[in-house]
Amino acid sequence: MLKGIKDTLARLGVEFDVWFSERTLHQSGAIADTVAELRERGLIEDRDGAVWLRTTRFGDDKDRPLIRAPIEFDVEAVTRQSLDNPVYYVQYAYARISSVLRQGAETGFTTLAVEEADLGLLVHPMEAALLRRLATFEEHAILAAGQRAPHRLTRYAEDLAAAFHRFYAECRVLSDDHALSSARWWLVNGTRQVLANTLGLLGVDAPERM
Numbered sequence: 001m002l003k004g005i006k007d008t009l010a011r012l013g014v015e016f017d018v019w020f021s022e023r024t025l026h027q028s029g030a031i032a033d034t035v036a037e038l039r040e041r042g043l044i045e046d047r048d049g050a051v052w053l054r055t056t057r058f059g060d061d062k063d064r065p066l067i068r069a070p071i072e073f074d075v076e077a078v079t080r081q082s083l084d085n086p087v088y089y090v091q092y093a094y095a096r097i098s099s100v101l102r103q104g105a106e107t108g109f110t111t112l113a114v115e116e117a118d119l120g121l122l123v124h125p126m127e128a129a130l131l132r133r134l135a136t137f138e139e140h141a142i143l144a145a146g147q148r149a150p151h152r153l154t155r156y157a158e159d160l161a162a163a164f165h166r167f168y169a170e171c172r173v174l175s176d177d178h179a180l181s182s183a184r185w186w187l188v189n190g191t192r193q194v195l196a197n198t199l200g201l202l203g204v205d206a207p208e209r210m
Contacts, residue, residue, distance in 0.1 A: 021197045035066060081100060086158050090195065093161035095210040098171050099193040104185065109174055112182040121183045126167040130191060137194050141201065150202060159199045164191050 002019070009015065024030050038044045038053065044066070045052045104111075111117070122131065137156070144152040172181035175182045196206045 038066075041178070056201040086154065088158070088210075090157045090161040091200065091205070091207055092210055093164045094192060094195045094199065094206045095208060096168065097164070097188050097195070098208045100168075100188055101185075104174055107174070108183065109185075111185040112179070114186050117186050118179050119183050119186065121180050122187060124167075124171050126170045127159055127165075127184070127187060130160075130163045130167045130187065133160045134190055134194055137197070141198075144201075153198055157195065157202070160191070160195060164188075164195075 033177060035044065035051065043057070045054055045063065049070060050065050052063040053066050055064050056062060064138050076123050120126070133156075137160075140156040146152055167187075173188055174181050199206045
């Protein structure tokens with residue numbers, strides 16, 4: 001960052017003889033000492049969780065904050081907001097599938113070839129719902145292109161991601177049942193591919209990790 005700033009200034013013909021990090025002011029205690037001295041002089045006021053310099057005593061139109069209030073970071077709230085974001089929601093489904101596939105590789109799981117896998121084992125209601133969503137991809141892509149309506153693909157991606165998340169919550173992909181695991185392995189592989197295709201048509205990245 002500093003190099004970028006120096007390069008920009010150099011192009012403008014501006015040079016500084018001395019550079020220092022703001023961090024050193026904190027590390028040396030200079031800021032704390034200055035605030036303490038101002039407090040002793042009655043020029044500091046604690047208000048609304050912040051530390052204010054009483055500049056109105058010197059003609060300013062309002063006091064100025066020296067130390068702003070602490071901000072409470074609510075991880076759960078941020079997560080909820082992120083999942084409410086349709087792009088994040090779809091990307092998260094893709095990343096989750098990628099995680100499942102990595103887990104299978106790391107544990108040495110070897111799936112049956114798709115021609116040998118018994119896909120007839122996919123009878124769970126959530127499996128059926130996911131398969132139905134996958135089957136309509138071509139229809140939605142053709143309609144979106146013909147009507148010049150990309151929102152159709154956006155809606156489809158959200159619905160497919162939702163179907164996958166419901167499936168994932170109720171159906172364990174990797175289990176002791178090798179035949180069922182193989183069938184589900186190909187189901188999630190297919191879902192991953194269709195999600196990638198949909199995101200690609202929308203010009204959105206498909207991240208492997210989130």
